[in-house]
Amino acid sequence: MNKKAPWIIASILLIAAIFFLTNILLKNIKNSSTKVTERIKVENDIQEKKTINMQGHWKGEDLRENFVTETIKEFEIRNPEIKTNIKWNMDFPGGRIGAIEEIISQFKTGNINWDIIWLEPFYYQKIAEGLNDKNWAEHYLVDFESLPGFSETQKSFILSDPQYRNSMNGLITGPYIEGFYQPLFYNKVLADKIGLKIKDSGMTYDDLFGYFKQIAEYNRKNGTNIPILYDSGDYKGGIGYAASTWNIFQSLFRSEISDINEAKSLEYSEKKLAIVKKVLKSIEELSQFKPLITGWKDLLWFETRYYVLENKAVFTACGASWMYSHWHGIDAKKTMNMVPVEMPTYRETSYYIGGYNPMFAVAKDSPVRDEAVELLMAFSKPVSAEKWVRYAKAPSGIKGNISSPGNTSNENDQFDNFISYITNKYEGDVFDSKTVDYILGKKYKDISLQFNMYLGAVMDGEISADEAYNKIIADMSAIDKK
Numbered sequence: 001m002n003k004k005a006p007w008i009i010a011s012i013l014l015i016a017a018i019f020f021l022t023n024i025l026l027k028n029i030k031n032s033s034t035k036v037t038e039r040i041k042v043e044n045d046i047q048e049k050k051t052i053n054m055q056g057h058w059k060g061e062d063l064r065e066n067f068v069t070e071t072i073k074e075f076e077i078r079n080p081e082i083k084t085n086i087k088w089n090m091d092f093p094g095g096r097i098g099a100i101e102e103i104i105s106q107f108k109t110g111n112i113n114w115d116i117i118w119l120e121p122f123y124y125q126k127i128a129e130g131l132n133d134k135n136w137a138e139h140y141l142v143d144f145e146s147l148p149g150f151s152e153t154q155k156s157f158i159l160s161d162p163q164y165r166n167s168m169n170g171l172i173t174g175p176y177i178e179g180f181y182q183p184l185f186y187n188k189v190l191a192d193k194i195g196l197k198i199k200d201s202g203m204t205y206d207d208l209f210g211y212f213k214q215i216a217e218y219n220r221k222n223g224t225n226i227p228i229l230y231d232s233g234d235y236k237g238g239i240g241y242a243a244s245t246w247n248i249f250q251s252l253f254r255s256e257i258s259d260i261n262e263a264k265s266l267e268y269s270e271k272k273l274a275i276v277k278k279v280l281k282s283i284e285e286l287s288q289f290k291p292l293i294t295g296w297k298d299l300l301w302f303e304t305r306y307y308v309l310e311n312k313a314v315f316t317a318c319g320a321s322w323m324y325s326h327w328h329g330i331d332a333k334k335t336m337n338m339v340p341v342e343m344p345t346y347r348e349t350s351y352y353i354g355g356y357n358p359m360f361a362v363a364k365d366s367p368v369r370d371e372a373v374e375l376l377m378a379f380s381k382p383v384s385a386e387k388w389v390r391y392a393k394a395p396s397g398i399k400g401n402i403s404s405p406g407n408t409s410n411e412n413d414q415f416d417n418f419i420s421y422i423t424n425k426y427e428g429d430v431f432d433s434k435t436v437d438y439i440l441g442k443k444y445k446d447i448s449l450q451f452n453m454y455l456g457a458v459m460d461g462e463i464s465a466d467e468a469y470n471k472i473i474a475d476m477s478a479i480d481k482k
Contacts, residue, residue, distance in 0.1 A: 052084045054116040059088035062329035063391035075378045104130035107140045115366035121167035137171040142362040145172040153380035157428030158397045173361040175380040176397025180320035181422045182353035183340030194218045200341045208344040216289040230313035233297030245459045247317040252279045255345030268441030280465035287461040309334040324393040340418040355432030356397035447475045
């Protein structure tokens with residue numbers, strides 16, 4: 001055997017080993033370099049992620065809160081480069097009023113801290129006063145109607161009926177997520193105990209009078225003191241939620257006017273004044289049964305909205321169909337004792353108390369304006385409309401796929417049935433008002449608070465219908481003299 005053979009073989013093996021180890025080393029260096037590059041890329045992505053600052057609404061209102069958080073989460077999953085920072089309106093210093101003050105401040109200073117603001121029609125005027133600009137929406141907010149594809153997401157009456165854009169001084173400020181109808185709610189436990197047989201539709205004023213009378217007679221015979229109607233004296237900021245007597249008044253008042261356009265008219269009308277006097281007389285008739293809870297004037301709506309769940313009143317109209325979310329978040333089981341029915345009228349009408357609200361808007365000068373718009377467009381999808389209906393037991397102004405109205409769910413409890421019934425009967429022929437301009441004329445809008453207080457005083461038996469009417473006329477005359 002050649003003496004050099006073992007050396008040659010050893011040399012070959014050594015070279016092979018060196019080659020093998022070199023490959024491993026180079027591979028590790030490459031992998032390490034790749035990982036460093038990937039880490040740097042991830043860090044850069046995190047640094048470049050855009051943040052939308054949003055004022056939220058519906059915290060603590062059961063599944064309506066979930067509707068917001070779930071929609072945002074789904075949006076962030078589809079858009080990983082965007083993060084949403086949400087602060088609920090009730091969590092601002094001063095609560096909801098504090099959130100409104102932040103809106104005023106940011107548009108005054110130009111420092112946009114909130115890209116998406118919470119905006120209900122109810123607060124438009126307060127912001128206008130704070131900015132001394134009645135056209136503030138046009139100046140500071142994105143006009144959603146001008147955005148490609150937006151109009152197709154909203155039900156047709158949202159854009160065709162002036163009442164919706166008029167509430168924002170002519171601008172469509174965002175998707176009309178929240179819809180609502182005004183029911184007269186009753187507590188089934190108390191109704192059954194008293195023996196009331198309450199109509200779920202077609203209730204007349206005479207029916208309502210009969211219910212009040214039957215409850216009063218039950219109390220007299222049994223030595224009980226079951227309150228007939230929950231209302232509160234919480235009139236801060238206007239009519240707000242303290243609305244049982246106001247909503248009963250509205251329903252009776254409107255049933256005397258067959259044409260919805262005439263009803264919505266903001267022009268002064270002698271005919272409407274005559275109807276005011278008639279409805280005041282009806283409320284005076286109801287007052288003989290002492291229907292209101294003792295001490296009702298001192299009740300704060302938000303703190304006592306659960307009273308009807310606790311059998312502390314038979315009826316309430318304080319709050320619309322969205323009361324389901326409030327009550328369900330307080331006590332899901334007791335909520336199912338509450339039954340929504342059609343409001344009482346003198347005669348049938350072709351329209352109903354209800355409306356649709358755009359709850360959010362985008363600041364025109366937001367540094368993430370496009371991303372904020374994209375998020376609100378995510379709230380405008382058919383799947384969002386259908387989720388809203390399931391979660392809130394309420395209609396939506398956004399088009400759905402399940403049905404043409406997009407207002408029904410697959411469930412059939414009393415809340416779903418009420419929404420389906422009102423939707424099928426009235427469709428888009430609804431309107432809401434927190435002010436008396438459509439009753440007395442636009443010139444007298446600012447006496448809405450006094451008007452509502454007079455209604456409560458008549459229902460409580462504190463003043464007569466004639467006294468209330470004379471006070472209303474005096475308030476109008478005082479405005480005429482200015």
